[in-house]
Amino acid sequence: MQGFQVAPRRSIILAVSIITIFVVLFRFYGDVPVDYYRNYGPGETLFPIQVDNTRPQPGYFKAQPEWNFNVPASSKGWKGYAKTPKASDIVVLTASDGGGHNSAIPNVLDRVLKDRQEYCDKHGYTNLWLNTSRYDIGDAHRTWSKIPAVAEAFSVNPNAEWVWLIDTDIIIMTPDVSLSRDVLAPEAIKRGLMRHTPILDGQLKKNPTNIFTPQDFRVEDIDILITQDHQSVNTGSTFFRRTAFTRWILEMMTDYTMLMGKEHVGAEQDAIKHLMLEHQLVRDHVGIYPQRKFNAYVQGGDNMGYRDGDLAVHFAGCWVGGKCATWFEEYWGKKGKKETWRPVGGSH
Numbered sequence: 001m002q003g004f005q006v007a008p009r010r011s012i013i014l015a016v017s018i019i020t021i022f023v024v025l026f027r028f029y030g031d032v033p034v035d036y037y038r039n040y041g042p043g044e045t046l047f048p049i050q051v052d053n054t055r056p057q058p059g060y061f062k063a064q065p066e067w068n069f070n071v072p073a074s075s076k077g078w079k080g081y082a083k084t085p086k087a088s089d090i091v092v093l094t095a096s097d098g099g100g101h102n103s104a105i106p107n108v109l110d111r112v113l114k115d116r117q118e119y120c121d122k123h124g125y126t127n128l129w130l131n132t133s134r135y136d137i138g139d140a141h142r143t144w145s146k147i148p149a150v151a152e153a154f155s156v157n158p159n160a161e162w163v164w165l166i167d168t169d170i171i172i173m174t175p176d177v178s179l180s181r182d183v184l185a186p187e188a189i190k191r192g193l194m195r196h197t198p199i200l201d202g203q204l205k206k207n208p209t210n211i212f213t214p215q216d217f218r219v220e221d222i223d224i225l226i227t228q229d230h231q232s233v234n235t236g237s238t239f240f241r242r243t244a245f246t247r248w249i250l251e252m253m254t255d256y257t258m259l260m261g262k263e264h265v266g267a268e269q270d271a272i273k274h275l276m277l278e279h280q281l282v283r284d285h286v287g288i289y290p291q292r293k294f295n296a297y298v299q300g301g302d303n304m305g306y307r308d309g310d311l312a313v314h315f316a317g318c319w320v321g322g323k324c325a326t327w328f329e330e331y332w333g334k335k336g337k338k339e340t341w342r343p344v345g346g347s348h
């Protein structure tokens with residue numbers, strides 16, 4: 001009798017043990033070791049970069065996987081995003097099809113791309129050109145296609161933490177300027193951003209908005225860096241950080257029924273301006289640097305016009321007087337030069 005009772009008890013214990021082992025095994029089987037997350041940095045390329053600049057993206061571009069970008073795990077530390085990015089995590093993006101008013105400048109796209117490659121090589125950034133004619137943006141103005149290009153830049157560079165979107169009609173004048181140290185580092189942002197500064201919607205005297213940039217902000221919240229000219233923010237030279245906020249605002253800007261599909265004189269630039277004027281949340285995440293930080297113009301006083309040592313010059317509005325080619329060649333001949341040419345306080 002007793003032998004009978006022992007045998008089933010043993011087999012029950014055995015069965016329970018085996019089941020437990022399987023449960024434990026399957027519960028954790030698919031898990032990635034914790035070290036993987038601890039050591040994960042956006043510097044790891046998870047799949048090779050593949051850009052096909054010839055093939056159109058059919059259908060409405062938001063359906064493209066390009067819009068899925070994940071926040072790097074490295075940003076989940078206690079400092080969050082308040083850290084200086086590695087050079088290899090910075091992408092310099094030229095989103096262009098080489099057309100528009102820029103075609104007045106001979107061979108402009110090839111020339112600036114080669115020049116940006118040299119700048120990237122010097123610092124260790126990634127140079128990227130995306131052919132904007134591939135994006136399906138409906139009937140919207142062509143400059144809207146810069147926005148899906150930003151999303152694709154994040155997608156094809158899984159390690160990119162910051163994307164610098166620069167128009168084709170911009171020349172990097174001072175290649176010694178480091179994006180990570182001088183523009184993107186927490187200290188640079190903390191010191192450099194304009195606090196309690198009016199956000200413009202046309203000239204301030206004619207149209208006081210009474211909307212200001214925050215007096216105080218958290219560096220780790222700043223996901224977009226932009227500049228403002230005498231009338232409005234300008235998207236010709238803008239930095240985007242890979243965050244959920246960035247993805248959200250790119251989606252909002254290209255909302256077809258509310259913004260992209262409507263007639264806006266300033267296209268994507270008006271969209272971001274509108275969102276900044278309307279929403280405190282957006283103002284908390286979009287930092288405004290003084291214009292000459294990375295978007296000096298040819299014309300303008302000491303706040304606006306290019307001066308020696310400025311990172312870049314933008315030929316915004318050059319088509320108005322048919323000046324694109326002249327201005328471009330003048331500045332092209334001076335890029336990287338150290339002699340005094342346009343000193344601060346100099347007349348223009």
Ligand SMILES: *[C@@H]1O[C@H](CO)[C@@H](O)[C@H](O)[C@H]1NC(C)=O
Nearest residue numbers: 053054055056097131133134
């Ligand atoms: C840019 O994309 C368009 C549309 O897909 C294509 O027709 C054109 O050839 C591309 N341009 C270049 C230089 O690859």
